[in-house]
Amino acid sequence: MTQNTEHTERTRVSTVVVTGASGRTGSRVAAAARAAGLTVRAATRARGFDWRDRSTWEAALRGADAAYLVHPLDVGAPDAPEAVGGLAREAVRLGVRRLVLLSARGEERARPTERALAESGAEWTVVRAAWFAQNFSEGPLVEEIRAAGELVFPGGAVREPFVDVRDVADVAVAALTGGERYVRRTVEVSGPRLLSFGEAIAEIAAATGRELVYRAVSARDYGERMAAFGLPPEEVEFLVELFASLLDGHNAHLSDGVRQVLGRAPRDFGDVVREAAADGVWKP
Numbered sequence: 405m406t407q408n409t410e411h412t413e414r415t416r417v418s419t420v421v422v423t424g425a426s427g428r429t430g431s432r433v434a435a436a437a438r439a440a441g442l443t444v445r446a447a448t449r450a451r452g453f454d455w456r457d458r459s460t461w462e463a464a465l466r467g468a469d470a471a472y473l474v475h476p477l478d479v480g481a482p483d484a485p486e487a488v489g490g491l492a493r494e495a496v497r498l499g500v501r502r503l504v505l506l507s508a509r510g511e512e513r514a515r516p517t518e519r520a521l522a523e524s525g526a527e528w529t530v531v532r533a534a535w536f537a538q539n540f541s542e543g544p545l546v547e548e549i550r551a552a553g554e555l556v557f558p559g560g561a562v563r564e565p566f567v568d569v570r571d572v573a574d575v576a577v578a579a580l581t582g583g584e585r586y587v588r589r590t591v592e593v594s595g596p597r598l599l600s601f602g603e604a605i606a607e608i609a610a611a612t613g614r615e616l617v618y619r620a621v622s623a624r625d626y627g628e629r630m631a632a633f634g635l636p637p638e639e640v641e642f643l644v645e646l647f648a649s650l651l652d653g654h655n656a657h658l659s660d661g662v663r664q665v666l667g668r669a670p671r672d673f674g675d676v677v678r679e680a681a682a683d684g685v686w687k688p
């Protein structure tokens with residue numbers, strides 16, 4: 405065997421553990437990985453994997469070559485560095501060397517989590533994503549838009565290049581299957597266009613034919629609303645600070661990670677919206 409072949413054998417990925425496989429990005433990573441010919445092992449709580457219970461980690465990881473890591477709630481959450489670092493070290497111990505972490509673009513709080521991954525000894529890639537386009541069509545914001553016809557959010561008039569989670573997933577799978585190319589690299593991905601939250605809601609209104617309103621509130625007022633919906637105080641505090649720091653305008657620029665890795669333009673917010681509208685996502 406030549407040195408090159410040895411190298412390829414060592415970096416070839418055939419079984420990938422997908423955390424968050426029932427969520428927005430993980431479900432697409434699982435689909436894209438299967439389409440790329442990989443065997444996917446979904447690691448969700450229903451399958452016995454829990455980020456908060458280390459005794460569940462070994463069974464999820466053993467025998468795999470790679471993993472896609474999605475920390476629940478937020479990659480910058482206070483417990484994320486320890487959880488991601490701990491899981492990454494356990495993965496390396498078990499021979500699961502190739503790890504791709506979903507992180508967030510422009511989120512300083514996420515950096516300790518990224519460092520914990522890098523210090524684990526893994527062959528790591530960090531994919532820092534902009535706000536997901538699917539935040540409007542899947543997850544906590546949908547019900548309010550659908551039922552009340554409005555979005556109350558602390559996004560002011562700030563513009564954000566919303567990214568399609570399918571592009572995030574395609575980049576993650578390209579990193580997993582790309583051999584050495586993306587090892588020890590950080591890739592920043594965004595959509596192709598800056599939109600304010602008001603403009604995003606206007607595009608959803610146009611696609612659905614409904615009158616929809618965006619109401620900007622302060623992060624603090626938004627926190628009070630979340631608390632009234634029963635979110636635990638420490639989670640509210642974290643999200644208030646996170647939104648205030650992310651939505652101050654410093655992220656209002658495009659990133660070209662999708663083109664760098666996939667050699668094509670990112671999908672547009674309008675396409676995500678038209679597809680979700682056709683599926684009746686925002687039908688009252």
Ligand SMILES: NC(=O)c1ccc[n+]([C@@H]2O[C@H](COP(=O)([O-])OP(=O)(O)OC[C@H]3O[C@@H](n4cnc5c(N)ncnc54)[C@H](OP(=O)(O)O)[C@@H]3O)[C@@H](O)[C@H]2O)c1
Nearest residue numbers: 424426427428429448449454455475476478479508535536
């Ligand atoms: N939203 C954005 O715009 C954005 C942008 C950049 C980065 N991010 C990052 O994206 C991540 C969230 O990813 P996502 O939106 O793809 O996920 P998601 O749709 O919020 O789904 C969360 C996933 O985590 C799993 N999960 C929750 N608690 C768990 C636990 N204790 N143990 C094991 N699995 C658990 C859930 O699976 P089960 O409930 O089935 O167990 C589910 O699959 C966060 O780290 C966030 O920082 C988000």
